[in-house]
Amino acid sequence: MANLDLLMHPVRLRIIQALLDRRPSTTTQLRARLPDIPPATMYRHIAALTTAGVLEILDERRIRGAVERTYRLRWDRTELDPTERAAMTADDHRRAFTAFTGGLLADFDRYLTRGPADPTTDGITYRQAALWLTDTELAELLTELRSAITARTRNDPGQDRTRRMISVVVIPTEN
Template identity: 30%
Template sequence: MALMKKKADLLLHPVRMRIVQALVEENMTAYGLIHELKDVPQATMYRQLQTLLKEELIQVIEEKMVKGSVEKVYGAVKSAVNISREEFQAYSNEEHLHFFLTYHTHLLTEVQNYLLHENKTTDFGYGFTPFHLTKEEKKDFFVRYKALMEEFSSKAPHEDRTKLTLATIFIPTTE
């Protein structure tokens, strides 16, 4: 149980979360990550990369010599950076509140960075959509939702593609 909690705490650290998200999308060097996550100081980047490596949430994909130094290319260990349904359900309500606050703070930072640094908001939006579903309809919805997410999230970065982040929160209503 302690290992599961440690994994969530590791992944929900604000800087580590951003590093893992970047490495899920694309393998990168430390220099590439520093360029991508411009507000993360170099020393912090290297410290967090070491933590993620030690905990086997990322791995060195490749090492190459560049100007007499070894340059490492990092990638996420995709099977390790996901929290299973069993792990997720093992957390207490208080832990979920803590994790949600961390997630929400990260999301708020992403929105703030977008709105303060971009003039275009055509692809930006948020909303609230209630569903009224039977158990079978809910099951069908999640199967189809998962398939749709897998189809579109598996597309590799390309010059013709614009990155769009979808943040989801499913909240059952108690009636």
């Protein structure tokens, strides 16, 4: 498992997000997908994620004297273990949530500025719903969502498929 400081860095979060679709990528491919990240910064953060075991090296090959590595995300290393989550302070949770929502804002801004955005056609949605749930019902709902999302993470890129990010936030509120 990774630690909070490793996962919550904005550049490392973007690298992880770029690999969420389960497609292995070289650093060159990651740089093409994340062109606003300077090369030295990209290499430094890929090294940190690899050292921590969040990224796995699938292949190495020599290209003009340099070694090109192909990386894959290790899903089992992208979440904090239950003990570390339980030990998080309120400030740790605030920092993690800020990084998460900051990433969402940055993703949405990149979407809006990359070209003619058409949120309706592109299926953009952001909604909230208030549900009255027992702890058991919440656990069932989260299992259903996880199952529905996981079933689709194995979809390969295709002619009619668009890569979409799905984010889920659950927060209890006052009655």
